[in-house]
Amino acid sequence: MHRIIVSTVSLWASALGAETFVCDNNIVKVETASPDLAQTVCTHTDTALAQFRSCNLPDPFPLGIEAVNSLENNCLGLFHCGENRIEVLAPDAMTALRLKQSLFNAIPTDRLFASVILHEMAHALYDQTPCPFDDCVATSEYFAYTQQLSGLLPQDLATIENQIDPEHEVSRDSINAMILLMAPDRFTLNAWEHFSQLEDSCSYWRGILHGQIVFDRVHP
Numbered sequence: 388m389h390r391i392i393v394s395t396v397s398l399w400a401s402a403l404g405a406e407t408f409v410c411d412n413n414i415v416k417v418e419t420a421s422p423d424l425a426q427t428v429c430t431h432t433d434t435a436l437a438q439f440r441s442c443n444l445p446d447p448f449p450l451g452i453e454a455v456n457s458l459e460n461n462c463l464g465l466f467h468c469g470e471n472r473i474e475v476l477a478p479d480a481m482t483a484l485r486l487k488q489s490l491f492n493a494i495p496t497d498r499l500f501a502s503v504i505l506h507e508m509a510h511a512l513y514d515q516t517p518c519p520f521d522d523c524v525a526t527s528e529y530f531a532y533t534q535q536l537s538g539l540l541p542q543d544l545a546t547i548e549n550q551i552d553p554e555h556e557v558s559r560d561s562i563n564a565m566i567l568l569m570a571p572d573r574f575t576l577n578a579w580e581h582f583s584q585l586e587d588s589c590s591y592w593r594g595i596l597h598g599q600i601v602f603d604r605v606h607p
């Protein structure tokens with residue numbers, strides 16, 4: 388069980404009734420009106436940290452996670468770069484939106500919720516890596532999606548892998564900001580197809596975090 392401390396200091400201008408809970412891992416604070424939901428989020432952040440540490444990746448800087456009831460652009464979660472702040476749709480709101488997602492709609496909400504937290508925490512971790520260009524959005528999303536999919540149960544991952552055409556051959560060039568923008572599901576499938584062919588995924592993730600592997604390029 389996780390001991391949750393109710394902090395008297397609010398991280399942000401909070402929604403009505405929301406409180407700040409400090410997770411036992413001392414890395415994450417959760418902003419929500421529900422102690423039960425705070426507990427759930429803390430547990431999911433522990434799982435995410437364990438996945439990072441199992442590959443000898445560093446911890447992200449301390450960050451805040453706010454459970455919200457709506458997000459713009461039909462997002463399930465959002466990392467605010469430079470602010471160490473994550474917004475994630477609360478499970479009830481995520482259920483309503485999940486069925487509109489083409490890639491993740493077969494994954495039950497509780498497990499999708501955990502995976503979105505992992506995805507956003509991966510963004511927080513990559514935010515510590517310097518980018519040689521204006522932005523490194525493709526690299527950041529590659530890192531976040533491959534972390535997210537790596538944390539799925541096999542039966543959930545299978546619902547996504549089923550959408551990869553076995554005849555399709557992925558190239559490193561097909562992981563880029565343009566495809567991310569125009570066809571985000573295609574980007575995720577390309578990233579996973581590429582990542583699953585790697586011999587040493589942990590060292591690849593470390594290479595990304597060290598800034599040695601970058602999918603982005605100079606925009607013309």
Ligand SMILES: [Zn+2]
Nearest residue numbers: 506510528531
């Ligand atoms: Zn993302």
